[in-house]
Amino acid sequence: MNDHDQTGLPEPTRPEPRSRREMPTRRAVLGAAAIGGITAAGAGAYAWAGGLLPSDRLTPAKFADRFEQLSGVHDGFRRNHAKGVSAAGTFVSNGAGVELSSAAVFASGSTPVTARFSLSGGLPTVADANATTRGFAVLFHLNNGEQWRTAMVNLPVFPDSVPQGFYDRQLATAPVPATGQPDPAKVAAFLAAYPKTARAMALVKKTPPASNFSNSTFRGLNAFYFTNQAGKSIPVRWSLVPEEPFRPGPKAPQPDHDYLFNALIERVRSGPVRWHLMITLGAPGDPTHDATLPWPANRPQIDVGTLTIDALQTEEAGNARDVNFDPLILPQGISPSDDPLLTARSAVYAQSYRRRTREAHQPSKVDVQEVEAEHDH
Ligand code: HEM
Numbered sequence: 001m002n003d004h005d006q007t008g009l010p011e012p013t014r015p016e017p018r019s020r021r022e023m024p025t026r027r028a029v030l031g032a033a034a035i036g037g038i039t040a041a042g043a044g045a046y047a048w049a050g051g052l053l054p055s056d057r058l059t060p061a062k063f064a065d066r067f068e069q070l071s072g073v074h075d076g077f078r079r080n081h082a083k084g085v086s087a088a089g090t091f092v093s094n095g096a097g098v099e100l101s102s103a104a105v106f107a108s109g110s111t112p113v114t115a116r117f118s119l120s121g122g123l124p125t126v127a128d129a130n131a132t133t134r135g136f137a138v139l140f141h142l143n144n145g146e147q148w149r150t151a152m153v154n155l156p157v158f159p160d161s162v163p164q165g166f167y168d169r170q171l172a173t174a175p176v177p178a179t180g181q182p183d184p185a186k187v188a189a190f191l192a193a194y195p196k197t198a199r200a201m202a203l204v205k206k207t208p209p210a211s212n213f214s215n216s217t218f219r220g221l222n223a224f225y226f227t228n229q230a231g232k233s234i235p236v237r238w239s240l241v242p243e244e245p246f247r248p249g250p251k252a253p254q255p256d257h258d259y260l261f262n263a264l265i266e267r268v269r270s271g272p273v274r275w276h277l278m279i280t281l282g283a284p285g286d287p288t289h290d291a292t293l294p295w296p297a298n299r300p301q302i303d304v305g306t307l308t309i310d311a312l313q314t315e316e317a318g319n320a321r322d323v324n325f326d327p328l329i330l331p332q333g334i335s336p337s338d339d340p341l342l343t344a345r346s347a348v349y350a351q352s353y354r355r356r357t358r359e360a361h362q363p364s365k366v367d368v369q370e371v372e373a374e375h376d377h
Contacts, residue, residue, distance in 0.1 A: 058164055060351035063344075066167060067352070070174050071122025076361035079352040081135045081151075083126050084118030085261060085366040086320035087268075089309040091140055091277065097304035100234065100279060101226035103333030104142045106304055114139045115309060116320035117213050117264060120153070124365045128260035130209050130249035136218040136240060137325035138307065146331040149323070152218035152240060156207045157200045158291035163344035165194050200292035208248045213264045214273045215244035222327060222345075223288035223337040226279070235282030235337065237295065240275035240307060258366065265312055265371045272310040276303050288337035315364035324353040 097106030172190035
C-alpha cells in the first residue's frame with residue numbers, strides 16, 4: 001500500500017492456478033523453531049526463485065528500492081507502513097470457528113496478541129489523513145506455540161491484483177515537484193494499463209474511511225483456505241469489525257498532525273477496544289487469486305470471536321516494532337490461496353525487515369507516553 005491510492009491495476013496473464021498444496025508457506029520453509037520466535041527474518045526470496053511473480057524483472061530488493069526512492073531511507077523504519085504504534089491484547093474465541101478450521105486459535109478460550117496500528121507509505125513522519133490507508137497487523141500467539149500473523153487494511157478491496165501492478169502504481173501516482181500532485185497523464189496511462197485497479201479504486205472511493213482507528217473495519221483481503229479436523233477445506237477471507245459504531249472521518253485536513261494516533265492513544269487509555277473476527281466463506285467460483293475482486297455480499301459471515309486491544313506501546317525492542325507481519329506465517333488449519341500477492345508480500349516484507357533491523361533504530365514518531373503526558377496537562 002502507499003498513501004496515494006488513487007490508481008489502477010493490471011489484468012496480466014494469470015499463471016496457471018496452482019494447487020494449494022504446492023504453495024509454500026513460511027511454516028514449511030522456516031520450520032517450527034522460527035515460528036516460535038517473535039521475529040522472523042525472512043527467507044522470502046524462495047518465492048521468487050520459484051517463479052511465482054509474474055515478471056523476472058521484479059525482485060524483493062527492487063520493490064524495497066522503490067519504496068526508498070519515493071519516501072527516502074528512514075533508518076530502522078518499515079519501508080511501507082512506516083508510521084505506527086505497537087499494541088497488545090487478547091483474542092477470545094467463541095468456538096464457532098472450530099468446524100471451519102483445526103487451527104488451535106479457534107478452540108474456545110483466549111489467545112494473547114501482539115499488534116500494530118499503522119498508516120501506509122514509507123514516511124514515519126507522515127501527517128495523519130483520512131484518505132491514507134490504515135493498517136492493523138495482528139500476531140496471534142497460539143497456546144501450542146504456533147503463530148498466526150496477518151496484516152489488514154481499512155479498504156474494501158486491494159488496489160492491485162498482481163505485484164507488478166503495485167510496483168508500477170507507486171511510481172505512476174508519485175507527486176511531481178511542480179504541483180505536489182501525481183501527474184494526471186501518468187495516472188491515466190497506468191489506469192489504462194491496469195483496468196482492474198481502476199475498478200478497485202472505484203470501490204474504494206465508495207467506502208468512506210471511519211473517523212478513527214477504533215471504529216474502522218480492517219480486512220485481510222487476500223483469500224486463504226481453512227481446513228477442519230475432518231480434512232474439509234473452504235476458501236475464506238477475514239475481517240475485523242469494530243464494536244464501536246461507524247462515523248465518517250473528516251474530509252478536510254486536520255490541524256493536529258497526528259490526530260488519528262493521538263485519538264487512538266486516548267481511546268485505549270479510556271478502556272479496551274474490541275473487534276469481532278469475521279470469517280467470510282467463499283463459494284465455488286469465488287476468486288481466490290485476486291484481491292481486487294470482492295466476493296458477493298451474501299456470502300456467510302461467521303463471527304468466531306472477539307479481539308480486544310487494551311494497551312499501546314511506543315515502538316521499541318521487544319514489541320511489534322521487531323515483528324515481520326508476514327502473511328504466510330500461518331498455523332496448522334490455515335493455508336494460502338493462489339493469490340500471487342501473498343508470496344510477493346512474504347518476500348518483500350522479509351527484504352524490508354532485513355534492511356530495517358540492520359540499521360540504527362530511530363525513536364518512533366508516535367510516542368505513547370508523550371501523548372498521555374500532554375493530555376494530563
Ligand atoms: C505486493 C503487495 C504488497 C507489497 C509489496 C507490500 C509491501 C509492504 C512492506 C514492504 C511492508 C513493511 C514490512 C516490514 O518492514 O515489516 C508492508 C507492511 C504492511 N502491509 Fe503490505 N504490501 C503488499 C500488500 C498488502 C496487502 C494486500 C495488505 C492488506 C490486506 C497489506 C497491508 C500491510 C500492513 C497492514 C502493513 C504494516 C504491517 C506492520 O505493522 O508491520 N499489504 N507492506
